[in-house]
Amino acid sequence: MSGHVLVAPDKFKGSLSAVEVAGRVAAGLRAAHPEVEVVTMPVADGGDGTVEAAVACGFRRAETVAAGPTGEPVRAAYALRGDVAVVELAEASGLHRLTGGRLAPLTATSHGTGDLIAAALRHRPRQIVLGLGGSACTDGGSGMVRALGVRLLDARGRELPPGGGALTDLRTLDLSGFTRPAGTAFVVASDVDNPLLGPDGAAAVYGPQKGAGPDELPRLEEGLAHWADVAERELGVRLRDAPGAGAAGGVGFAALAFLGARVRPGIGLLLDLLGFADRLAGARLVVTGEGSLDEQTLRGKAPAGVAEAAGRAGVPVVAVCGRRTLTGEQLRAAGIQAAFALTDIEADVRRCMAEAGPLLERLAATLVADRLPEVPAHVRD
Numbered sequence: 001m002s003g004h005v006l007v008a009p010d011k012f013k014g015s016l017s018a019v020e021v022a023g024r025v026a027a028g029l030r031a032a033h034p035e036v037e038v039v040t041m042p043v044a045d046g047g048d049g050t051v052e053a054a055v056a057c058g059f060r061r062a063e064t065v066a067a068g069p070t071g072e073p074v075r076a077a078y079a080l081r082g083d084v085a086v087v088e089l090a091e092a093s094g095l096h097r098l099t100g101g102r103l104a105p106l107t108a109t110s111h112g113t114g115d116l117i118a119a120a121l122r123h124r125p126r127q128i129v130l131g132l133g134g135s136a137c138t139d140g141g142s143g144m145v146r147a148l149g150v151r152l153l154d155a156r157g158r159e160l161p162p163g164g165g166a167l168t169d170l171r172t173l174d175l176s177g178f179t180r181p182a183g184t185a186f187v188v189a190s191d192v193d194n195p196l197l198g199p200d201g202a203a204a205v206y207g208p209q210k211g212a213g214p215d216e217l218p219r220l221e222e223g224l225a226h227w228a229d230v231a232e233r234e235l236g237v238r239l240r241d242a243p244g245a246g247a248a249g250g251v252g253f254a255a256l257a258f259l260g261a262r263v264r265p266g267i268g269l270l271l272d273l274l275g276f277a278d279r280l281a282g283a284r285l286v287v288t289g290e291g292s293l294d295e296q297t298l299r300g301k302a303p304a305g306v307a308e309a310a311g312r313a314g315v316p317v318v319a320v321c322g323r324r325t326l327t328g329e330q331l332r333a334a335g336i337q338a339a340f341a342l343t344d345i346e347a348d349v350r351r352c353m354a355e356a357g358p359l360l361e362r363l364a365a366t367l368v369a370d371r372l373p374e375v376p377a378h379v380r381d
Contacts, residue, residue, distance in 0.1 A: 003037065003282065003283075003284045004036075004037035004038065004039050004282065004283055004284065005029060005036055005037070005038050005039070005283065005284065005285045005286075005287060005368075006039050006041060006279055006280055006283045006285070006286045006287070006310075006315075007022045007025045007026050007029070007038060007039070007040045007041065007286075007287045008022070008040075008041045008042070008043050008276065008279075008286060008287070008288050008306050009021040009022055009025065009042065009043065009287065009288050009289040009290065009302075009303075009320065010042075010043055010044060010045065010049070010288075010289065010290040010301070010302035010303065011044075011048065011049045011290065011291065012289075012290065012291035012321075012322050012356055013048070013290075013291045013292075014291065014353060015291065015322065015352075015353050015354075015356035016356050016357060016360075017042070017049055017052060018042035018043060018044060018049050018052065018053055018056075019042045019049075019052055019053070019056050020357065021042070021289065021320075021360065022040040022041065022042045022056075023040065024356075024357045024358075024360040024361050024364070025040075025287055025289075025320060025360055025361075025363075025364045026038045026040050026364075027361050027364070028360060028361035028362065028363065028364025028365050028367075028368075029287075029364045029365070029367075029368050031361065031365065032364065032365035032368050032369070033368050036368065039279055039283075040056075041056070041057060041274065041276065041279050042056045042057075043267065043270060043271065043274065043276070043288075043302050043305075043306060044131070044266075044267075044270055044302065045133065045189070045191050045266035045267040045270065045300070045301055045302045045305065046088075046131035046132055046133050046188075046189035046190050046191065046266030046267075046269070046270065047088075047090060047131065047132075047133025047134045047266070048088070048090045048094060048096070048133065048134045049088075050086060050088040050090075050131035050133075050189070050270065051077050051078060051079045051086055051087075051088045051091055051131075053270065053274065054079040054081075054086045054270075054273070054274065055079055057274040057275060058081060058275075059079035059080060059081040059086060060079065060080045060081060061077050061078075061079060062077065062078055062079070062080055062119070062120075062123075063075055063076065063077050063078075064076060064078070064115065064116065064119040065115075066091075066092040066111075066112035066113075066115035066116055066119075067092065067109065067111040067112040067115055067143075067147070068092065068093075068097045068098075068099070068112055069092075069093050069094070069095075069097050069098055069104065069108040069109060069110075069112070069135075069136035069137055070098065070099060070104050070107065070108060070109075071109065071111070071162065072099060074092060074097055074112065076091040076092040076112060076115075076116055077091055078091070078116050078119065078120050080120070080123055080125070083124075083125050083126035083127065084125055084126065084127045084128075084129065084273070085120035085123060085125040085127070085128045085129070086128075086129045086131065086273070087113065087116045087117055087120055087128055087129070087130050087131065088116075088131040089110065089113045089130070089131060089132050089133065089134070089135055089248050089251060090131070090133060090134035090135065091112075091116060092112025092113055092115060092116055093108075093109070093110045093111075093112045093113045093135050093136060093137055093143075093144075093248075093251075094134040094135060094136060095134055095135070095136045095209075095210070096134070097112075097136065098136050103136070103210055103211025104136065104163070104211065105138060105164075105165075105207060105210050105211040105212035105213075105216050105220065106163050106164060106165030106166075106212075106216055106219065106220070107161070107162060107163035107165060107166075108136040108137035108138070108139070108162075108163055108164075108210065109137055109139050109142075109143030109162035109163055110135065110137050110139055110141055110142070110143040110144040110248070110249070110251050110254075111143035111144065111146055111147045111162060112143075112147070113130075113141075113143070113144045113147070113251065114143065114144035114145060114146065114147025114148050115147050117130070117144070117147070117148065118147060118148060121181055121184060124183070124184075125184055126183065126184065126185065127184065127185045127186075127187060128184055128185075128186050128187070129187050129189055129269065129270075129273060130186060130187065130188050130189065130255055130261065131189045131190075131266065131270075132188055132189065132190040132192070132247040132248035132251055132252055132255075132266075133190065133191075133192075133247075133248060133266070134248075135210070135248035135249045135251060136210055136249075137163065137164065137210070137248075137249045137251075138164040138202055138203055138206070138207050138210060138212065138220045138224070138249035138250060139162070139163055139164040139167070139249060139250065139251075140164060140167065140196065140202070140223075140224045140227040140228070140231075140249070140250030140251070140253055140254060141248075141249075141250055141251035141252070141253055141254020141255060141258075142160075142164075142167060142227055142254065143162055143163075144251055144254055144255075145178065145254050145258045146162075148178055148258070149175075149177035149178035149179070150173055150174070150175060150177070150178045150258070151173065151174035151177065152167075152170055152173060153170070153171060153172050153173070153174060154169045154170065154171055155169070155171045164203075164219075164220045164223045164224065164249070164250075165216070165219055165220065165223060166223070167222075167223030167224065167226050167227045168219065168222050168223045168226050170223075170226050170227060170230050171230070172230065172234070173230060173231065173234045175234065178258070180258065180259065180260060181259070185260075185262075186255060186259040186260065186261035186262075187261060187262055187263075187264055187269060188244060188247065188252055188255050188256075188261045188262070188263045188264070189264060189265075189266040189269045189270055190244050190247040190248070190252060190263060190265075190266050191265055191266045191267065191299065191300035191301065192244060192246065192247040192248075192252070193243040193244055193263075194206075194243075194244070194245070194246030194247065195240060195241045195242065195243070195245050195246050196224055196228055196239075196240040196241070196245040196246050196250050196252075196253045197221065197224055197225055197228065197240055197241075197246075200246070201221070201224070201246045202220075202224060202245075202246035202247075202248075202249050202250040202253075203217055203220040203221040203224055203249075204217065204221065205246070206246070206249060207220055207249075210249065224250055227250075228240040228253065231253075231254075231257055231258075232257070235257055235258070237256075237257050239253060239256045239257050240253060242256055242263075243263060244256070244263035247263075265300050265305070266300070266305075267300060267301065267302045267304070267305030267306070268305055268309075271305060271306070271309055276306075276309055277309070277313075280309070280310060280313055280315060281313075283310075283315050284315070284316075285315065285316055285317075285318065285371060286306060286307075286310045286315055286316070286317045286318075287317075287318055287319070287320060287364075287367065288302065288303040288306040288307060288317060288318075288319050288320075288336075289303055289319045289320035289321050289339075290302060290303055290319075290321060291321060291322045291323075292321060292322060292323055292324070292325070293319060293321040293323070293324035293325070293326050293331070293339050293341070294324070294325045294326060295325070295326075297326065297334070298326070298330065298334055303319050303334075303336065304334050304335075307319075307334055307335035307336050308334075308335055310335070311335040316337050316371075317335055317336050317337060318336065318337055318338045318339065318340065318367060318371055319331070319336050319338075319339040319340070320339070320340050320341075320342075320360060320363055320364070320367065321339055321340070321341050321342070322341065322342045322343070322349075322352055322353070322356065323341050323342070323343045323349070323352070324339045324341045324343075326339070337371075338370070338371070340363050340366060340367050340370075341363075342356060342359045342360065342363060344363070345359060345362060345363060345366070346359055
């Protein structure tokens with residue numbers, strides 16, 4: 001595999017999955033230069049597409065029926081390989097699962113993520129990797145643990161309705177139906193280091209993305225604080241301020257408190273899990289990317305993680321994207337030598353979204369001509 005090009009992109013959100021991006025880039029490279037060996041490895045950082053990336057790298061896809069964010073049953077997937085399972089919150093509890101796209105900031109639940117964990121546990125894995133990102137809920141992970149046997153009770157001993165808006169009525173937990181899974185370690189894959197509460201917490205920072213307005217945000221914050229008070233008292237822990245507790249509307253907090261999870265940066269964990277180092281060995285170039293290369297990219301998103309890992313091995317990295325707002329200096333500081341955007345060859349952003357696949361293939365041909373000058377002349381002609 002010496003001298004190959006490794007194509008390791010994340011998704012172009014709203015246009016193409018990571019698998020589709022990798023396939024289109026590879027097709028463009030091969031069409032322009034058939035003699036150049038291309039290896040594809042779609043990647044993810046714990047958010048949407050994590051299970052799909054795992055399956056593309058050799059994991060087995062499994063499915064179960066889980067509760068969607070507003071309670072309707074959905075068919076959701078997780079991934080298995082050996083004694084490791086990958087569970088992606090967005091598969092069951094993601095924004096894209098909302099019926100008709102209608103946001104439900106007070107009532108959306110993470111129950112389906114718990115359903116996926118329960119299904120994965122039936123395979124007796126040694127480790128469950130829990131990818132957190134793209135959630136529709138701000139329920140502190142209360143729905144997730146309910147699916148695993150925890151009951152949330154009000155002052156009259158009645159079970160609370162789902163969602164973060166109901167947590168202000170929580171008085172006690174019934175843990176009699178819950179046992180922390182023995183023999184299974186949980187690792188949270190997340191690029192979020194927010195605490196559960198406060199101006200940098202789950203409600204304040206991410207609530208508006210899930211539809212919470214000025215009236216709902218204080219209620220969600222109060223509910224999460226109440227949830228933390230009761231859960232920490234019952235479990236004898238103090239984790240509300242832990243980095244990552246605010247991930248996915250507070251699901252990070254529940255994973256830490258109830259499952260004993262540890263948090264790792266999403267892209268680093270996934271690259272290790274998917275065998276990036278093995279595919280990188282002998283590469284002459286890495287092509288990474290995502291829909292928008294911007295300030296968020298620099299804060300632990302997939303392209304930055306890929307560039308860091310490749311840079312440690314001395315392999316140059318370039319990126320493809322729909323659009324970019326980063327300067328050349330910012331890109332180079334992140335370990336990316338150059339970025340090739342769809343908007344470089346098509347000014348109409350709507351066409352870039354609608355025709356991302358064919359445009360990516362064209363972009364890939366440009367990329368190879370620019371970045372692989374050592375390809376023999378008879379190959380380039």
